[in-house]
Amino acid sequence: MSGRITDGATLRKTRILDLLQQIHMNSGMHTNDCQMYMTIKYGLKWERTAEYLKELTMCGLIKDDHGKWVIKVLPQDLFG
Numbered sequence: 001m002s003g004r005i006t007d008g009a010t011l012r013k014t015r016i017l018d019l020l021q022q023i024h025m026n027s028g029m030h031t032n033d034c035q036m037y038m039t040i041k042y043g044l045k046w047e048r049t050a051e052y053l054k055e056l057t058m059c060g061l062i063k064d065d066h067g068k069w070v071i072k073v074l075p076q077d078l079f080g
Helices: 008-025 031-042 046-058 075-079
Strands: 062-065 068-071
Touching: 008 031, 008 046, 008 068, 031 046, 046 062, 046 068
Parallel strands: none
Antiparallel strands: 062 068
8 A cells, every 4th residue: 555645635736836837937838738738747638727727817826918828926926
């Protein structure tokens, strides 16, 4: 039996923070680029990444800037 157990909320948080960091490091990303990254890194279905992007938009962390998702809050607030 594995000694490492991660709950769903912890996995979700890790994935969302990673997605935010990628958006920041790339100075914005298109939806398809976000979906491709999350599929390759975590095996997520494209619909799940789209849900993450919608949630992040609704809570004011990202915004659409001419077709690219960009960070709306100051990066140091998210990444230290």
